[in-house]
Amino acid sequence: MATLPIVKVQRLYRQISDLLIQKFKSREFEPGTALPAERDLAQQLGVSRSSVREALIALEIAGWVDIKTGHGVFVCDRSPQSAASNQPGSASVEELLKARELIGGETASLAAENASEEQLVRLATIMDAMNGLSEKKVPFLTLDEQFHQLIAEMANNFVFAEFVSTLWNNQRYDQLFVSFENHYGNDESEVWNVDHRAICAAITAKDPLRAKAAMREHIRHVHASFFAGEAL
Structure with missing residues (x-):
């Protein structure tokens, strides 16, 4: 996975969540599969673990992933229509x-x-x-x-x-x-x-x-x- 290009005008967790959404849509991560561990995602993207954590929570709220404490973060199966109606919130x-x-x-x-x-x-x-x-x-x-x-x-x-x-x-x-x-x-x-x-x-x-x-x-x-x- 390429290092995440930093866009100063957008909050970092939004950049991370947007990048992961693109990967979900392209089926790089199939529904039902587990994402890499938080630590590994942070290393792959070149960002802090706290930023990854905030992005994952935002994605859970938007229905893109299911966080199972102690087991991992799993990609959800969702339609494009529902995805468009529930994007991660802008408040950090x-x-x-x-x-x-x-x-x-x-x-x-x-x-x-x-x-x-x-x-x-x-x-x-x-x-x-x-x-x-x-x-x-x-x-x-x-x-x-x-x-x-x-x-x-x-x-x-x-x-x-x-x-x-x-x-x-x-x-x-x-x-x-x-x-x-x-x-x-x-x-x-x-x-x-x-x-x-x-x-x-x-x-x-x-x-x-x-x-x-x-x-x-x-x-x-x-x-x-x-x-x-x-x-x-």
Whole structure:
């Protein structure tokens, strides 16, 4: 397979997914066959494994491949009509997380300055619920969103609250992000709960700098979960 020519104006994962789609259409990879391992694809294309991983997840969402954890990535049999109607989304997970890191950090800082006692009680209640449900993925992710939305409310800044709401709506409805969420394990929710406790403690202590640092560290942990080096 030839090294992928890099087009600067297009996101790398889209270039990779587009190249693989061409190969699916030309039957270089037949339906039902397994793709090369993530590591091998990255070497063949001259790109990072994280970029290959993001492309494969996008292709799974578009119905081109089926990712079977522990077994490999298999090419799906699909019609040209269905392929045209469901191309990989344009929003990059990495872009969403970078925005969350920057905006979320400032929001947590403002929350530490402005949170009311009633809001702090609500935050503690959500934190307690997350501790009790960390082994159940769907409830945990719902509570995770409530946790971050409440912190945005605490910031007492309408513009920041709208930014955070927009980011979460993007994550909820962007199929690429949802597919990443579906590959999470319990280890990630446990790590994130440690982060949440640190954020909660800093906000409760009215410590803006610590709250900002804790939030940014949390988003970096989320990023690491998405782009860990293990093959799918």
